[in-house]
Amino acid sequence: MKPLDVLQQSMHQRVLVETRGGRTYRGVLDAFDQHLNLVLSGAEEVVGETTTRHPGITLVRGDSVVFVSP
Amino acid sequence: MKPLDVLQQSMHQRVLVETRGGRTYRGVLDAFDQHLNLVLSGAEEVVGETTTRHPGITLVRGDSVVFVSP
Amino acid sequence: MKPLDVLQQSMHQRVLVETRGGRTYRGVLDAFDQHLNLVLSGAEEVVGETTTRHPGITLVRGDSVVFVSP
Amino acid sequence: MKPLDVLQQSMHQRVLVETRGGRTYRGVLDAFDQHLNLVLSGAEEVVGETTTRHPGITLVRGDSVVFVSP
Amino acid sequence: MKPLDVLQQSMHQRVLVETRGGRTYRGVLDAFDQHLNLVLSGAEEVVGETTTRHPGITLVRGDSVVFVSP
Amino acid sequence: MKPLDVLQQSMHQRVLVETRGGRTYRGVLDAFDQHLNLVLSGAEEVVGETTTRHPGITLVRGDSVVFVSP
Amino acid sequence: MKPLDVLQQSMHQRVLVETRGGRTYRGVLDAFDQHLNLVLSGAEEVVGETTTRHPGITLVRGDSVVFVSP
Structure with missing residues (x-):
């Protein structure tokens, strides 16, 4: 398994x-790539x-990510 | 879908x-590239x-971006 | 031996x-790659x-890692 | 349009x-490149x-730039 | 001599x-690579x-290293 | 003109x-390269x-540079 | 002259x-490479x-260097 x-x-x-x-x-993970760019829907x-709600989709830049957990 | x-x-x-x-x-997203460089018009x-208003267009360097949301 | x-x-x-x-x-190390991206299960x-528990699997981005020890 | x-x-x-x-x-933008290195004249x-005035030309390293706006 | x-x-x-x-x-240096990733055993x-003791082996990511000295 | x-x-x-x-x-600019590594002589x-004086030559690493101005 | x-x-x-x-x-500069990795002997x-003395040799990672001066 790859990370x-x-x-x-x-x-x-x-x-x-x-x-x-x-x-x-x-939020709900709708997409990602190998740079760890993430698309979340309904993100808080x-x-x-x-706490701030972001309705619709949010793009999180992979460079900024420290960890992702279910 | 890619992020x-x-x-x-x-x-x-x-x-x-x-x-x-x-x-x-x-602001209104007028352009972007794969480095996440963004062009916003009428940015606050x-x-x-x-709060500071920047009339016209603003270029935000992708390196600095943490997230983008509608 | 390589690091x-x-x-x-x-x-x-x-x-x-x-x-x-x-x-x-x-947590338990379930996967890693050469960028030091790590998958932990049952991570705290x-x-x-x-202390926060993250049931299931957690992905830690290699860029953020300073050290790993048993 | 590219950013x-x-x-x-x-x-x-x-x-x-x-x-x-x-x-x-x-300052007045006199030159730039794709790394966002910028040359400004009469920069403040x-x-x-x-506020510090820098007469003549100033080179701003692209790595350090967060945004550019008219 | 190379560094x-x-x-x-x-x-x-x-x-x-x-x-x-x-x-x-x-700790005792057991391995290293050109990225300065280091393996230490018996690290403190x-x-x-x-002071925290880490029995066994510790991997220190090269990116985080500022200096190494005997 | 390039930056x-x-x-x-x-x-x-x-x-x-x-x-x-x-x-x-x-200081007086004696050399530079495209990474913005700079050599200054008589730097303060x-x-x-x-204020600290550094007689002779000083090498400033380009990565650290934010701007250069006459 | 290159920097x-x-x-x-x-x-x-x-x-x-x-x-x-x-x-x-x-310390005394004993070696360097183009990444600005430096070897110092008798470093303080x-x-x-x-002030801490490091007898013998010290390796300073180039990434961390801001400037070098005689």
Whole structure:
């Protein structure tokens, strides 16, 4: 198994994404590529104690990703 | 679907862009490339509680982008 | 011995991973690649004194990894 | 339109450049390349509330650029 | 002499490794590659005044290394 | 004109160099390359309110450079 | 003259090296490569007001170097 294959298993499911700088996103994983660019739908962004909803789709740049978890 | 394809869907529409360091931009997406360099028109920049308007076009360097959302 | 070979020895065993920014992960190493992208199962994330459990699999981006230890 | 083409439209005009770390430059754009290296003439540098004038030409390294706006 | 050759001289000897962010590791150098990825055995990690022992082998990512010294 | 050509115009003249992290150098530009590695002679380094003189030649790594100005 | 040639002139002489994060090293330059990886002998490391001696040879990773001066 290659590491990025685990993302294939999480396609169309809810994932948790943490990025550099401490932002966290939760949303349904709709697409990804080998750079770890991610597309989330219905994403919620958590910074400290503030949650912001992003209706529709959100593109998270792979460079910023620290980890992805179901 | 490839992650960057979602930007194609947002062309000529208003998007929200967050960059490293906590700056946020809102504007109409007029162009992008695969490095995630973005062109916004009528952009508003939000840093903390300060909003600055940038009439005309703004180029945001892809390296700095954390996420893009409609 | 090449450095990344040591990860082969830790496959399917519990490892400790530290990332830039001070996050620590403990979990069973299920996969890795030469970029040091890591797949952990049953990971626990420690930030300061807070421990968060991530059931299932977690993908840690190699770019963020500082060290890996059994 | 490619993102960097917008810089062509701003050639020999006054632009605003923000860099990582919060420095801001205003000056006339005299040259640029695809790395976003920029040449400004008559640049003013703003850090916090301090403005410094740099007569003649200034080279801003593309790596440091966050955005460019007219 | 090429810079990385000095690591060859330190093979199977105790070295001191400092990484970005101020962590320090001491351990026996068991392997390295040209990216400066390092394998230490019996490593001690020092962060501020706290020392943590990592029995067995530790992989330190080359990207994080600032210096290595006997 | 290409951006780096402006450095050619500043050869053997006094320049101001700012680097990431807020260090500033003033010195005579004796050499540069396309990575923006710079050689300064008689450089003064300013960090906050402290000025340090570096007699002879100083090599500034291009990666660290934010801007160069006459 | 190419920028890195100045290091050739400093071979086997005492140099001052500053790295990202504010560490400073003084030692005799015994080797370097084009990535600016440096080997110092008899290096002293200065962080704030603390000086640490590293007898023998020290390898400083080029990525971390901000400047080198005699």
